[in-house]
Amino acid sequence: MNIKQLAATIYQKRSFLCVGLDTDPDKLPAGFANTAQDIIRFNKEMIEATLDHAVAYKINTAFYEAMGIKGWQIMEETLAAIPDTHFSIADAKRGDIGNTAAQYARTFFETYPFDSVTVAPYMGKDSIQPFLDYTDKTTIVLGLTSNKGADDFERLQLTGGQQLYEKVLTTVAGWGSPDNLMFVVGATQAAALQNIRKLIPEHFLLVPGVGAQGGTVEEVAAAGWAPNCGLLINVSRGVIYASKEDDYLQAARLAAKGYQEQMASAFK
Ligand SMILES: O=C(O)c1cc(=O)[nH]c(=O)n1[C@@H]1O[C@H](COP(=O)(O)O)[C@@H](O)[C@H]1O
Numbered sequence: 311m312n313i314k315q316l317a318a319t320i321y322q323k324r325s326f327l328c329v330g331l332d333t334d335p336d337k338l339p340a341g342f343a344n345t346a347q348d349i350i351r352f353n354k355e356m357i358e359a360t361l362d363h364a365v366a367y368k369i370n371t372a373f374y375e376a377m378g379i380k381g382w383q384i385m386e387e388t389l390a391a392i393p394d395t396h397f398s399i400a401d402a403k404r405g406d407i408g409n410t411a412a413q414y415a416r417t418f419f420e421t422y423p424f425d426s427v428t429v430a431p432y433m434g435k436d437s438i439q440p441f442l443d444y445t446d447k448t449t450i451v452l453g454l455t456s457n458k459g460a461d462d463f464e465r466l467q468l469t470g471g472q473q474l475y476e477k478v479l480t481t482v483a484g485w486g487s488p489d490n491l492m493f494v495v496g497a498t499q500a501a502a503l504q505n506i507r508k509l510i511p512e513h514f515l516l517v518p519g520v521g522a523q524g525g526t527v528e529e530v531a532a533a534g535w536a537p538n539c540g541l542l543i544n545v546s547r548g549v550i551y552a553s554k555e556d557d558y559l560q561a562a563r564l565a566a567k568g569y570q571e572q573m574a575s576a577f578k
Pocket residue numbers: 330332370401428454455456457494495496518519520521522523544545546547548
């Protein structure tokens with residue numbers, strides 16, 4: 311699925327919810343063991359439970375890479391369980407010199423055929439270009455992240471008054487198009503969203519940080535709305551760990567439904 315198809319799905323479902331499959335074996339409900347089979351089962355159940363309310367799924371590769379070879383198998387089978395009707399994201403936050411970046415792009419666009427991958431901009435254009443070369447895929451570049459450390463570098467004031475993340479957004483925007491390039495902006499950074507929309511009025515934003523990190527759908531939608539919605543809000547823990555009891559699937563479905571209903575009211 312590409313960004314245009316994602317936008318059409320968002321309008322059709324009145325939802326811009328991405329469910330984050332940050333599956334931590336230590337947080338599984340009772341009855342699940344730390345085995346590939348059980349973790350795959352949990353992920354498949356989560357996808358099924360939230361399918362109606364979500365438009366995308368984000369697999370944070372860290373949670374799977376930490377498990378070793380088993381994790382890559384789980385990731386592969388989880389990706390295969392995401393239907394074509396939903397946008398898939400490999401949240402891998404890669405970035406390296408060109409020939410290495412080309413291997414990362416191959417990993418997440420070919421070996422594991424995700425629709426999109428997250429990329430760090432620190433190493434500049436040749437570290438991002440190999441991802442953009444896959445014109446039918448989406449490259450998602452970190453802009454202003456949700457964490458406290460965003461102040462350390464991203465908000466650094468450059469000569470002339472611009473902050474570093476602003477420079478990243480406007481420069482990287484010139485390397486791709488709103489059809490194959492998105493930016494990450496944390497929901498905890500809602501106060502900066504209006505300014506960000508002035509800099510990049512059309513690009514889709516992947517917005518994590520709603521739920522466990524304290525961001526809200528309302529604030530993000532009010533400040534970050536674009537003509538094509540332009541928002542994809544990710545919630546991970548707030549959905550997949552909504553309950554650890556027997557009702558974990560019902561709770562995940564209800565949490566996703568609740569977020570979707572908040573999103574529906576943002577459509578004009
Ligand atoms: O790129 C990301 O997805 C990301 C960027 C960011 O600035 N902040 C952030 O939380 N994320 C990811 O979004 C997810 C947030 O998870 P929850 O806080 O559990 O909803 C995690 O997978 C994070 O790694």
